[in-house]
Each structure stands twice: as structure tokens, then as C-alpha cells.
Amino acid sequence: METPDDLIHQPVRLKIMAALNTLASNQWLEFVSLRAIVDTTDGNLGAHLGTLEGAEYVRIKKDFVGKKPRTRVSLSAKGREAFAHYVANLHAILTPQNIDS
Amino acid sequence: MSPSPEEAAAALRAINSVQARAAGFQDYRAESRQLMLWGVVNLLGCIFTALFPSLLLLIWLVVVIVGLLAGVRLARVAQESMPGIVWRYLVLVGSVLLFAALIHVVMWPLTPQQGSMVVPLFVATLYAIRGAQSRPRYLIIGTSLAILCFCCFLFATVHYWWWLALAWGGTFIVSSLWLRRT
Numbered sequence: 001m002e003t004p005d006d007l008i009h010q011p012v013r014l015k016i017m018a019a020l021n022t023l024a025s026n027q028w029l030e031f032v033s034l035r036a037i038v039d040t041t042d043g044n045l046g047a048h049l050g051t052l053e054g055a056e057y058v059r060i061k062k063d064f065v066g067k068k069p070r071t072r073v074s075l076s077a078k079g080r081e082a083f084a085h086y087v088a089n090l091h092a093i094l095t096p097q098n099i100d101s
Numbered sequence: 102m103s104p105s106p107e108e109a110a111a112a113l114r115a116i117n118s119v120q121a122r123a124a125g126f127q128d129y130r131a132e133s134r135q136l137m138l139w140g141v142v143n144l145l146g147c148i149f150t151a152l153f154p155s156l157l158l159l160i161w162l163v164v165v166i167v168g169l170l171a172g173v174r175l176a177r178v179a180q181e182s183m184p185g186i187v188w189r190y191l192v193l194v195g196s197v198l199l200f201a202a203l204i205h206v207v208m209w210p211l212t213p214q215q216g217s218m219v220v221p222l223f224v225a226t227l228y229a230i231r232g233a234q235s236r237p238r239y240l241i242i243g244t245s246l247a248i249l250c251f252c253c254f255l256f257a258t259v260h261y262w263w264w265l266a267l268a269w270g271g272t273f274i275v276s277s278l279w280l281r282r283t
Contacts, residue, residue: 004104004112014112018119022127033130037123087116093109 004089005082007055012040012048017083020058020075028061028072049073057082125236129280131183134175136242136277142168143221144270150213151262157213169194197223214254214261221250221269242276 008017015038023029029037035045052058057079061072075083092098104112146164150157176190201219205211225247232240249268257264 004109009104009112011115014115015119018116019123022120022123033126037119037126087113090104090109090113093104094106094113098106 004093005086007051007057008083008086010048012038012044013052015039016045016048016052016073017057017075017079017086020073021080021083023075025075025077025080028074031071031073034073052079055079055082128236129238131179132239133277133280135172136273136280138171138175139168140270140273140277142171142270143273144266147217147262147266147270151260151266154213154262165198197227217262217265218250218254222247225250238276238280242272242279245276246272 008014016034019034019037020029031045035042038045049058049060053060056076059074059076061074063070063072142164146161149160149164153160172190172194173187176187179186197220200223204219205216208215225243228239228243228246230243232238232243246269249272250265253261253264253268
């Protein structure tokens with residue numbers, strides 16, 4: 001049996017991936033909205049997003065709305081695939097034959 | 102190392118919980134824009150009616166058309182992530198307006214005060230049903246709207262339209278701000 005992706009398994013990163021996975025492939029979520037959903041601090045979220053971006057699981061876009069800076073985040077195709085794989089692995093761990101062994 | 106079955110189950114529960122939270126968050130955000138819009142529209146409609154009661158029909162015709170156009174514009178912004186949202190929005194608002202028109206025909210003659218209760222009480226019912234089915238904040242919004250508007254109808258004999266502006270438009274605006282907070 002495969003080991004689930006350790007990068008995603010970390011609790012905050014798991015929440016980030018789960019939240020972004022609810023969006024359509026071309027949809028972006030604002031940093032402040034993601035922070036509210038994940039329920040963490042700016043610094044913590046920024047650090048974990050950096051890790052996920054390094055693995056090319058998320059894409060981060062920074063722009064301005066008027067004079068106000070805005071950061072938006074989206075799940076990449078690679079990230080979506082990794083998350084689906086991660087969830088499949090979790091389900092595999094919970095299959096009766098794996099629990100019995 | 103592979104997680105234990107307990108850890109795997111906990112991770113899946115965490116995923117479900119975040120996904121439900123994310124879906125609710127996005128739903129509340131989209132709804133909050135519409136509530137703010139219709140809150141302002143109803144507030145203005147009631148205030149203008151209080152100031153120019155003889156122009157009631159014209160006032161509401163104008164504010165509803167302006168609200169509908171602005172609402173479609175808002176719905177178009179969400180079109181990319183929610184295909185078909187503009188048509189669903191038009192059907193929803195059209196149904197509310199048609200319901201109000203038909204109730205007026207069936208129950209005619211209605212006083213302006215009686216007529217002004219049709220839409221807020223119908224919308225309050227829709228929110229209460231939606232809240233009972235999925236998102237609890239809608240139940241609170243629907244209940245508050247119904248209670249405040251009905252109290253206004255029963256007790257606000259003087260300055261009726263000013264009180265209704267607060268009860269109807271005000272409830273929508275406060276609800277909109279509340280939905281923006283997670």
C-alpha cells in the first residue's frame with residue numbers, strides 16, 4: 001500500500017488543499033477568504049502556501065484592486081491530482097482488508 | 102510511514118469539514134452581495150414611498166428594475182464559476198415578482214401596507230426553508246425578516262414606510278454584513 005503524500009498530510013496544508021479543491025479549475029480564492037476557511041494566521045497560511053507552491057501544488061497570483069493589494073490562490077492541475085491521489089490512499093487505508101492486516 | 106486507520110479517518114473527516122465550510126463560505130459570500138443590493142433597493146423604495154406616497158407604483162417599478170439590472174450584473178460576475186446562474190437568478194426574482202403580482206390580483210383590493218407585506222414575507226419564507234435544508238444562517242435571516250416586517254405591519258401605524266425601510270432593507274443590509282463574516 002502507498003504512503004499518503006506527506007506534504008498534504010500536514011493538518012494546515014490538508015485544509016488548504018481541501019478548500020481549494022472545492023473550486024473549479026480556473027477559479028481563484030482570495031488569501032483572506034482562504035485564511036477564514038482554514039482558520040489560521042496570515043503568517044502560518046503564507047508559510048504553508050509557500051511550501052505547497054514550491055511543490056507546484058498551488059498557484060499564487062498577486063495583483064491590485066484599485067490601490068489595494070490582493071493575493072489569490074488556486075489549485076494547480078498537479079495539486080488537484082495529488083489531492084485526489086491522497087484521498088484515494090486514505091480510503092485505501094480504511095478498506096477492511098487493510099484494517100485487518 | 103503510513104497513517105493508522107484512525108489517522109486516515111480523522112484526515113477524511115477534516116477534509117469533509119473544510120469542504121463543507123468552504124462551500125458555505127462561498128455561498129454566503131455570493132448571497133451577501135445580493136442581500137446588500139436588495140437591502141439598499143428596498144430601503145430606498147420604502148423611503149421614497151414615505152416621501153411621495155402618491156407615486157408608489159412608479160417608485161417600486163423603477164427601484165425593482167434598477168435592482169434587477171444590478172442583480173443580473175452581480176450574477177454575471179459569478180457566471181464563470183457557476184454556469185447558468187444568471188438564468189436561475191432571473192427565474193428566482195421573476196417568480197417572486199410574479200407571486201407578488203398574482204397575490205395582488207387574487208386578494209384585491211389591498212391597502213399599500215397589506216401589499217407591502219407580500220414580498221418580504223414570501224422571501225422570508227424562502228430563506229427559512231433554505232436555512233432549514235442547508236445553511237442555518239438563512240433560517241435566522243428569514244425568521245428575523247418575517248418577525249420584524251410583521252411587527253412593523255401590526256404596530257407601526259405612524260411612519261409605517263420608515264419603519265418598514267428599517268425592518269426590510271435594514272434586515273437585508275445587516276444580514277449581508279453578517280454573511281461576510283465567517
